[in-house]
Amino acid sequence: MTSVTETATPASRQILAKRTPTWMRALPFLVAIASPVILDKISWNPFGGWKLLVGFLVLVGIGWFAWSNAEHDPDDPRLSLKLWHRADQRALAAVTCFVLMAIPFILSTDWEPPMDFPWNSWFRIVNYIILFALGAGAFNLLVGYTGQLSMAHAAFLMIGTMVGAQVGLIWEQSFWLCLPVAALAGAVLGVFFGIPALRLRGLYLMLATIGVHFIILLVWKEYIVHQFGFSGMRFTTPNLPSWLHWIPGINPEDGEFLINSQFRWFWVNLGITTVGLLFIVNVVRSREGRAFAAVRDRDISATLLGINVPRSKLVSFALSSALVSVSGCMLSYYNRARSEDSFHLELVLDYGIIIVVGGFMGIQGAIFGSIFFFALPMYFEWMREELPIISDIDFFSRYAGEIDLAIRGILVVVVLVWRPDGLAGLWQAMKKRALLRMQAPRRGVVQ
């Protein structure tokens, strides 16, 4: 038998070489995205623009340097178990860290940005993106990775919130204790409400989990009315524990350091989401996670290999619900107020859109999906308010919500038709192509 890849790789490279370069194909999109900016009366601050440019060049430089040193040893079967085993993956991780750390400083200072962008409202969006990425990643672990279609997502957000309220508000414990308790409660209840999955699958499981949503909704309403009355919950501002005050940049006032600004929430959200998402990544790459995927793909085959299918399903429910519950607790503390109707069943659809558009592949889908989900409406709003022609048209501002929904719907369809594996798939493909192009000349010299 002949090996497929050995003949296939050079051929695919030839095809690549004949294609239009990526940046050229991306040009229309870039122009489309940038056109509002160009159309806008650009208030270009030379100093700000200069800083932005240097920062950008430094980033590109770091990325290029690390990338050009990339080594690939596809033949070692063990490497693929390591998280960042290739230099380009490490470089990407470093650049991502850098960007993430730069975001709050860019958004929070009174530095005049180069364009009339609503930076401050973007900070709230960034925080939402981070929080929703955790929930979406957990949702994806259950739905995308284990193939258990569950609609009880909002219910577990409620459970996290109830735990947060009970532990933090009624028992007056610290916010930091609420999170592990929420995780624990989510895990236990996840196992309990995951039991239908042992018998049902697909649409039937979906219907059963809608039932779960309404059971927990009932508990939620009773809980709010009895404990908080009709005004709903008002969450307190979390306080950084005093043993963490040594961290540079933290200067407590009156011995307290309250998480009371977008800037401070950013770090809390980022830290917990990062831990949660890395946890998911590692579960997915472990024996346990492969068992999830095996159960999704063919559960009979999984049984044959000695995988305990019911256990895998329940573990997936437990892990996913635990993380969703943590994200619910954080969302509520971040939002400050919660009332009876804070969590709709439709919230599941939001998370569904996030992972479908982002793609079912790992956590990248959750991240890209969240960005898509939150940044897009924000961008539309800005266009509506700032652009010379569009802002004059009354129709756009009068039906703002509807138009946003419609455009978002159309974009969902476009993304899915264009790339069924979502934005994460698009990203992967772009990366692969870039890597191939970088390797091609060097290989050519060797050959």
Next chain:
Amino acid sequence: MSSSLKIDGLSVSYGPIPALRNVSIEVPEGGFVSVLGSNGAGKTTLVRTITGVLYLQKGKVTSGSITRDGQDMTKLKTRKIVTGGVAQVPEGRMLFPQLTVEENLRCGAASRRDLAGINDTLSEVFDLFPQLPPLQNQLAGLLSGGEQQMVAVGRALMAKPSLLVCDELSLGLAPLIVRDLFLLLDRINKEGVAVLAIEQNARIALQHSTYAYALEVGEIVLEGPSDELRENQEVQDLYMGGGGDSREAYAAIRREVNR
């Protein structure tokens, strides 16, 4: 010689429908045994019973036993059977199409806990199938039939079995690939793994096994050393199209056509 697997008077039925009747089969330690049977003979039922997944199809063992190391296996859970050293290559391969080749292989080691040992077995499997390492990160659903069957065999080997049960390895594959696969089975067998090959393709199964059984409508109708069965007129009529050698049959057809 001690036996790796001993099936004694096994009867199985799906509800009221009997699928196996009084089947007795023995696989010696390190042996290579084949079970021949045409469509619907009950071959897959036999495999399901050995690996303990009969309950998924609502089948029941009505009498008889399957023993291994003196222990009855008919009541055991599949994962106990797999940890006990029985691995299966299921009919139609049944890979996980959305997982990569490597992930599929690693799934085969789901019953093991020693990561270092699993990595070693993975290297061994890659050595055994040199076609697979280049395909390591390819999605299994995109492979050709022969490659998929190799992954399926490799996946079964990842459990480090002492008995390998193959259900219709030859199904839908080109004769050359089937031959390669059986040569590999020979190699695996030489390394001490007992093989139970359940086959519709009697010719190849009889070439490679040392002992064979013929299963017809749920009953063992014939058994004996493979060499003897190969010469047996009945077997030739039943499973080899009666022509004996295929070259002869081909020549006969040519004569017909030329006439």
